Amino acid sequence: MLPFTTHFLFDLLAMASAIAGGGLVYRWRLRQSLARTAASVTPVYFLFLAAGSLMGAYGLGTANLWLSGIPGIGRSILGALMGATLMVELYKLRRGVTRSTGYIYVVPFCLAVAVGRLGCLFSGLDDQTYGIPTGAGWGWDFGDGIPRHPVALYESLAMAGFAVAFAGLLQFRPAVAISIGFYLCAGFYGAQRFVWEFLKPYGTLIGPFNLFHLACLVLVLYSVFMILRRADDSI
Numbered sequence: 138m139l140p141f142t143t144h145f146l147f148d149l150l151a152m153a154s155a156i157a158g159g160g161l162v163y164r165w166r167l168r169q170s171l172a173r174t175a176a177s178v179t180p181v182y183f184l185f186l187a188a189g190s191l192m193g194a195y196g197l198g199t200a201n202l203w204l205s206g207i208p209g210i211g212r213s214i215l216g217a218l219m220g221a222t223l224m225v226e227l228y229k230l231r232r233g234v235t236r237s238t239g240y241i242y243v244v245p246f247c248l249a250v251a252v253g254r255l256g257c258l259f260s261g262l263d264d265q266t267y268g269i270p271t272g273a274g275w276g277w278d279f280g281d282g283i284p285r286h287p288v289a290l291y292e293s294l295a296m297a298g299f300a301v302a303f304a305g306l307l308q309f310r311p312a313v314a315i316s317i318g319f320y321l322c323a324g325f326y327g328a329q330r331f332v333w334e335f336l337k338p339y340g341t342l343i344g345p346f347n348l349f350h351l352a353c354l355v356l357v358l359y360s361v362f363m364i365l366r367r368a369d370d371s372i
Contacts, residue, residue, distance in 0.1 A: 144264060147256025154252045155245035158300070162244045166307045170315050171241055177234050185224040193220015201348045205340035207265060214250055215330055215352055222323065222359070237367065239319030246322065247300035250292060257289035268336045286336040295329040317364050324360025327353040 163171060197216025202209055225238065257266040261280040268286025270276075276284025299322060306314040306321075331353035339347040 144256040144260040147253055147259070151249045151251075151253035151256070155249040158248040159241065159245040162304075162307070163241065166311055167241055167315070170311075174236070174238050174241070177236070178228075178232065178238065182225070182228055182238070185228040186221050189220035189222070189224025190217045191220070193217050193223070196220070197348070197352060201339060202265065204342065204348055205338075211265065213349070214253070215326075215349055215356070218246070218323065218326065219352060219356060222356075237316060237319050237363075239323075240315045243303050243314075243318050243322045244300055246326075247296045247303070250326075251297040251300065252293075254289040254293040254296075258287055258293070267338075268333075269338050271336075288333045288336050291333050291336075292330065296326065299325050317367050320360045320363040320367070324357050324364070327356030327360065331357070 194212045194214070194217035195210065197219065198211030198213035199209075200211075201213065202211040222239075229235070229238065254266075257264050258277070260266075266289050267279045268277075268288040270283050271286045272284070273286070275287065277287035277290070279285055303314060303318060303322065306318065331350055334347055334349050334353065335345070337347070337349075339349065341347050342351065
């Protein structure tokens with residue numbers, strides 16, 4: 138098993154992948170639309186985005202650890218996504234911005250998750266992102282000799298697949314990708330993450346559902362609401 142410091146290396150690789158992927162997509166398909174979007178926001182937009190991401194990441198991640206009886210400070214990609222989304226929506230409401238501003242983040246987010254989750258996979262039990270024991274042939278030994286579901290790998294593959302699908306949407310239906318692409322991404326992330334949560338040993342809150350299950354449901358509902366609201370814009 139690779140050392141825990143491997144996670145930091147994959148965090149750097151995830152950041153580099155996100156920046157590179159975002160730059161490529163911008164030059165390929167989003168240059169004009171992003172110029173219009175940038176004109177509708179101010180630098181405060183990015184302060185809201187960063188603050189929401191940090192508060193959500195550490196708030197939800199730490200809360201889930203505590204509810205699972207695990208001491209310490211946690212981080213959560215799901216929390217970062219939800220926090221950033223909430224704060225940006227509040228900013229847009231305050232500024233009167235009605236169109237989506239998140240389409241530029243879809244590929245960077247997908248690549249960051251796809252690469253970053255590999256760091257979780259290789260970091261062993263200390264990362265607290267391992268799955269429950271499984272008898273499947275692809276079970277992963279996180280260091281205790283017990284084959285477990287590699288849920289981080291499941292999530293990595295799912296988001297890599299969505300990045301490819303979004304690229305296809307940009308190619309053939311760019312207006313749809315720009316109008317509702319972020320909401321599709323958020324909904325897909327919430328839906329696939331909801332499934333993987335059943336394969337994790339976290340403490341539950343309501344029936345079989347843990348805190349992340351409930352957060353995923355909120356994210357999916359937000360996605361559906363926003364897609365329906367933007368339906369006319371994406372035709």
